Amino acid sequence: MTDLLQRLLDGFAVALSPEHLAWSAAGVTLGTLVGVLPGFGPALTIALLLPLTWHIDAGSALMLFAGIYYGAMYGGSTSAILLNVPGESATVVTAIEGHAMSQAGRAGAALTTAAIGSFVAGTLGTVGITLLAEPVIALALRFGPAEYCVLMLIVMITVTGVFGASRLRACASLWIGLGLGLVGLDLQSGVPRLTFGHVGLFEGIDVVIVAMGLFAIGETLHRALRADTGGSSGPTPAVIGRLGMTRLEWRLSGPAWLRGALIGFPLGALPAGGAELPTFISYGLERRLARRGTPFGAGAIAGVAGPEAANNAAAAGVLVPLLALGLPTSATAAILLSAFQGYGLEPGPALISGNPTVFWGLIASLYVANVLLLVLNLPLVGLWVRVLRIPAPWLQGFILLAALLGVWGLGRSPTDVLLLFAVGLLGLGLRWYGFPLAPVLIGLIVGPLAEQALRQALTISGGAWQPIVTRPLTAGLLVVLALLLLAMLLGPIVRARLATQRTGAPKP
């Protein structure tokens, strides 16, 4: 424990240096901004900044990105509460009670409970990362390529179960990501795959292009096609009122923050992570625990405090598999992993032993980011409200301009621009038919890693499958994989049976 504290203190020495502090502050401000603005998100922003940050050192860039990641989680609640427009998918639940509170003239209290809850849960989640990172990494040291391959398969299976309303659609999205990840030269044999003779595709499709295409171009095209959008201005933000909370609101918020953090962190840390599910669970729990007469649906503060805490704790939890095992379980984590890869860093045992300064500096910067966000968010809420008044047509124009800039900045390649538009059309199709987008990015990043791990395992075993699947750790993970698959296949059948029993036998 003393060693851990010492390493963390060393990390703080790195994170609190003026240069790194400035990058963290820039990250949380930018993160809050993109969290507030509907249409932008942390994945898109980090992808946009990737080409720029190759010019700064890895520690600074990762602190900037960590700030953006945490900041976006904070910022998402502002537009949810004031406009009923969730800036982030994980703040959909916050919008329910938060906007009802703002309509009742209590927007200030809703913003305060969201900000303090985010701080409490974000800090608890970061404590969780600090305590769990080394034990998980110690476990990861026992993993060979075969175990990593099965772990990646588990991630892919679970994300198809978590994202979106339909597993088939999530599976199709994942498969598209795997297909995009396959484009380019096969690293082991040097054979070009899915390039159709086009040399520009030999290096594969950059994650920046896919992120920009899906989240920027695809979203803008989707907004254009939908009949219910396209107005010249968005809704007007509600009046904030007094920022403080009453004694009763403090008493209701405190336990909800802690419960939200306890729900969010472990769910975020599991390979089936994502920040959406914990917010729904937290909201359901708060509703169940509420005293009779609590205005749920009409502005209950616990319905904002719990889900906001769950959302931020889950965001911290997602960093455990990412930092300790190199496994991304959300779209932003996938982009973060590609940022690590861009710097030649491999999250997991290699990072903590090879680059302890970067690793512990990054962990310490997460604590710093939480404090900065608390300091920035409430006093600057007026600024964020003004940001919300930017006319929608300008926002859409800037999103397209930023996407073009991000992709052109990669290498001024016309092929990249064509790919951007093609992926944009793909994003439009996926959104139009309700296919989730995160599995595309996870498939793109994790797919090639899984294939590489399997081929390494087969090389080590001399091409034989038996020594791989009979290793106790691999076998154990394969059993988990099989159980997950079984649960996914049987889950809908069992649920349908139960529903039939509850409503009585169907009439002939």
Added chain:
Amino acid sequence: MTPHVARAAPGVTALGLGLLIAWDALHLPSPPTAGALGPAAAPWLLAAGFAAIGVLLLWRVPAPTGVRTTASTQRLARLLGLLVAGGVTLIAVGFAPAGTLLFAGTARVFGSRSPVRDLLLGGGIAVLLQFTFTRLFGLPLGGLWLDGP
């Protein structure tokens, strides 16, 4: 697009992708450096998966989640045209003019009625971004004088 065609589109697309990947896998060589699992193994798995997903999507046909009108379809067409024009301008002239065109055009498509203000704002942002990328980050974006000597 008729409703039937629209609803079948995801399934047919998945089947098409499966066929395309299978065709590519069929033509992949297997060099001696490939190891136990050749370069074609993953594409074949992917093609089989796409075929299965395609069949399932045709069986349980997904309906579009949004509503479109003639006006919104025209808006999409205008935006697509603008993207093509922006891409051509980018490649031919450089980032700043392309960014200006894209910003002002998109704002217009989404309902802005002040083209001069949009052009000025878009131009300002695009020039500022090109200057920042080129001079501060050393990433030339092509075209005009902004990339410097």
